[in-house]
Amino acid sequence: MPSTILVAEDQADIRDLIVMNLRHAGYEVDAVADGPAALASQNEQASDLLILDLMMPGLDGLEVCKALRARGRSTPILMLTAKSTELDRVLGLELGADDYLT
DSSP states (O other), X not given: OOOEEEEEOSSHXXXXXXXXXXXXXXXXXXXXXXXXXXHHHHHHSOOSEEEEOSSOSSSOHHHHHHHHHHTTOOOOEEEEOSOOOHHHHHHHHHTTOSEEEO
């Protein structure tokens, strides 16, 4: 059974590109467009990896990451964002992200 990845990205073109490439690589991929949907999807079934955009409506990627870690979830989280300041990166990692890519 392939690993499952959740992609949470509000920009449809970016989300679709990420999903297409991951599926092509053989992963099972779910995609959502906002933070509340990302949290809800993880309540139903935990993914093997989360790819979170930092800037999303409802809850941003940092809030989603913080909420999941507060629930004791250890699922690897990759923050994938255009925000490239050192402060954003440090904050993301401190809140529980496993990596932060810009």
